[in-house]
Amino acid sequence: MTQPDDLTLRARMATEVPAGLLAHIDRVVALTDRLAALHGLDVPLARLMAQGHDLLRAVPDAELLARAEARGLAIDPVERDVPVILHGPLGALELRDRFAIDDPRVLDAIRWHTTGHPDVTPEAWAMFIADKVEPHKLEGWPALQTVLDAALGADGRAPSLERAALRYLDLRQDEAVREHQQIHPMATLTRNHLLRRLA
Ligand SMILES: [Fe+2]
Ligand SMILES: [Fe+2]
Numbered sequence: 762m763t764q765p766d767d768l769t770l771r772a773r774m775a776t777e778v779p780a781g782l783l784a785h786i787d788r789v790v791a792l793t794d795r796l797a798a799l800h801g802l803d804v805p806l807a808r809l810m811a812q813g814h815d816l817l818r819a820v821p822d823a824e825l826l827a828r829a830e831a832r833g834l835a836i837d838p839v840e841r842d843v844p845v846i847l848h849g850p851l852g853a854l855e856l857r858d859r860f861a862i863d864d865p866r867v868l869d870a871i872r873w874h875t876t877g878h879p880d881v882t883p884e885a886w887a888m889f890i891a892d893k894v895e896p897h898k899l900e901g902w903p904a905l906q907t908v909l910d911a912a913l914g915a916d917g918r919a920p921s922l923e924r925a926a927l928r929y930l931d932l933r934q935d936e937a938v939r940e941h942q943q944i945h946p947m948a949t950l951t952r953n954h955l956l957r958r959l960a
Contacts, residue, residue: 762861766805767812770860774812779819785895786815792891796912797884800922807884810870813856814888817848825851839943846945849875877926877951886922887912893929904932927955 765773767790775783790811797807817825822844829836829847832854840846853872856862869878870885877889892898894909907916908929914920930952937944 764861764863765809767808770809770812770862773860774816778816782815782819785897786812788895788897789814789888789891792895793888796887796891796922799913799920800883800887802884802887806864806866806882807887809862809864810867810874810885810888811891813852813860813862813867814871814874814892815848815852816856816860816871817852818845820848820851837946839945842943843945846875849873873947876945876947877930877955878947879951879954883922886926890922890925890929905929908932921959923955924959927952927959930955 771783771786771790774786778786790808793807793811794804796802797804820828825844825847826836826841828851829840829844832851834847834850836847850872853868856871857868862868866882866884870881870888872878873881873885874889874892878885881889890908890912894905894912899905899909908925910916911918911928912920912922912925918924930948933948934944934952936942
């Protein structure tokens with residue numbers, strides 16, 4: 762089986778992903794496409810990452826934990842308390858096993874799309890940012906406009922996906938502190954990496 766393109770993957774996902782989630786994915790694909798084109802990236806690659814990213818987002822927490830345990834995944838304590846984080850790593854494995862996605866760039870982007878990761882591709886950052894600031898998310902949390910502005914260069918500086926990702930991780934960290942939420946260690950590692958890169 763050859764690796765599908767994003768439209769073929771969408772058609773197959775549509776039979777198992779709820780309509781509301783599919784609409785979110787469509788918005789993320791559209792914004793990823795725009796960001797990837799603006800930044801001169803591989804648009805089909807970025808679209809495929811976006812299309813696959815939330816395959817398992819609607820799977821309940823207990824089921825995510827059960828699937829992670831069945832696969833012998835190393836489960837971080839934060840993931841045990843907030844199992845929704847597992848939809849990224851488990852989704853990557855299921856896209857590989859059931860949907861013939863075999864490009865490691867795509868699988869890594871999806872694996873780490875909740876927390877970010879220091880070593881992902883620029884296309885992965887385009888998808889990461891689009892996922893966080895697609896129109897409905899922006900409507901719910903207007904501070905995210907600064908993330909989108911950094912990615913588009915609408916803040917008077919050169920457009921930068923890494924600057925946008927750092928801005929997002931800053932906002933999330935501030936929120937987590939305010940709300941007394943745990944912070945995933947990979948989000949912290951990624952934020953430290955971006956702080957050094959952009960210093
Ligand atoms: Fe997600
Ligand atoms: Fe998403």
